Amino acid sequence: MTVTTTARRYAGQTAEERDAHRRERVRSACRELIGGSGYASTTVERICSTAGVSTRHFYQHYDNKEAAFIDLYDSIISASGSAAMTSLAETEGRPMVERVPAAFLAYLSPMVRDVRTARIAFVEIMGVSPQMEEKRLAFRESLVEIITTEGSAAVRRGEITDRDFRFASLALAGAATAIVYDWTLRPGRHSVEHLESMLADLAVALIAA
Numbered sequence: 058m059t060v061t062t063t064a065r066r067y068a069g070q071t072a073e074e075r076d077a078h079r080r081e082r083v084r085s086a087c088r089e090l091i092g093g094s095g096y097a098s099t100t101v102e103r104i105c106s107t108a109g110v111s112t113r114h115f116y117q118h119y120d121n122k123e124a125a126f127i128d129l130y131d132s133i134i135s136a137s138g139s140a141a142m143t144s145l146a147e148t149e150g151r152p153m154v155e156r157v158p159a160a161f162l163a164y165l166s167p168m169v170r171d172v173r174t175a176r177i178a179f180v181e182i183m184g185v186s187p188q189m190e191e192k193r194l195a196f197r198e199s200l201v202e203i204i205t206t207e208g209s210a211a212v213r214r215g216e217i218t219d220r221d222f223r224f225a226s227l228a229l230a231g232a233a234t235a236i237v238y239d240w241t242l243r244p245g246r247h248s249v250e251h252l253e254s255m256l257a258d259l260a261v262a263l264i265a266a
Contacts, residue, residue, distance in 0.1 A: 080118055080128065082108040087129045092173025096126060096181045123186055130189070133178055134196045137164045141203065153211035154265045157204065158257035164200065165233060165256065169249055172241040179238045201226040204264055217265055225263045232259060 070078070086108035090099040101122050105112050119125045144163035148156045168175040182193050201223055208222040233256060240246050 076118065079108070079110050079114055082110060083115065083118070083125055084129045084132055087125055088171075088173055088177065091126060091129070091181050092171075092177045096122075096185060101125075123189070126181075126185065127189060127192065130177065130182060130192060133167055133174060134192075136167050137178075138196075138199065140164060140166055141200075145203070145207070153207060153216050154261055157207055157264050158260040160203070160207075161229070161233075161260045162253050162257055165237065165253075168237055169240075169252055175237050175241045179234045197227075197230055200230060204229070208264060211265065222264070229260060229263045232263075 083104060086104045087099070090103055090107060099122065101112065101115060104122070104125060105115050108115075115125070119128065140163040141160045144160040145156060148159055168178050182189050184190075204226040205222040208217070208220070208225075211217050212219045236256065236259075237252070240252055246252075
C-alpha cells in the first residue's frame with residue numbers, strides 16, 4: 058500500500074491535489090483577465106498562459122471558456138452566501154436592523170474588496186449564456202429568500218411592520234449592483250468603509266425601517 062501511494066505522488070502531490078491546484082490557478086487567472094479586460098476579450102490561451110497550465114490540462118477540467126467562468130462565478134457566489142449565513146449565525150437573537158445590514162455587507166464583501174470580482178459578479182455575467190443567467194437568477198433568489206425569511210420573523214416579533222419583502226429585496230439587490238459597480242469605476246472613489254456604511258443604511262431603509 059505504501060509503495061502504491063508513493064508511486065501516485067509527483068513532487069509531493071497526489072493527482073487529485075495537482076488537479077485542485079490547477080483549477081484554482083485557472084480561477085485566479087479568470088478573475089484577473091475577465092475582471093480586468095472582460096469576458097469577450099479573454100481567450101482560453103490567455104487563461105492558460107496566465108494560470109501556468111497547458112491547454113491539455115485546461116480541457117481535462119473544462120469544456121470551454123464558459124465552463125471555467127461558471128466555475129469562477131460559482132466560487133464567488135459560494136463565498137458570498139457562506140459569509141452572509143455566517144453573519145446571520147453570529148448575530149442570532151439581535152434586532153433585524155443589525156442582522157440584515159451585517160449579513161448584506163458580508164454578502165457583498167467579496168465584491169467591494171476586489172473591483173475585479175465586482176465587475177465579474179455585476180457586469181460580465183450578463184448575457185454570457187442562458188446557463189449563466191439561470192445561475193445568476195438562482196443566486197439572486199437565494200438572497201431574496203434569506204431576506205424574506207428574516208423579515209417575516211422580525212414582523213412576528215413586532216420589530217418592524219409587514220411589507221412586500223420580495224420587492225424590497227429586489228430593490229436592494231438592484232441598487233447595490235449599480236452602486237458598487239459605479240464605485241469601482243470612480244478613480245477618486247470613497248473608501249470601502251464609507252461605501253459599506255451607505256449600503257448598510259440603504260439595507261435598513263428598504264428592509265428594516
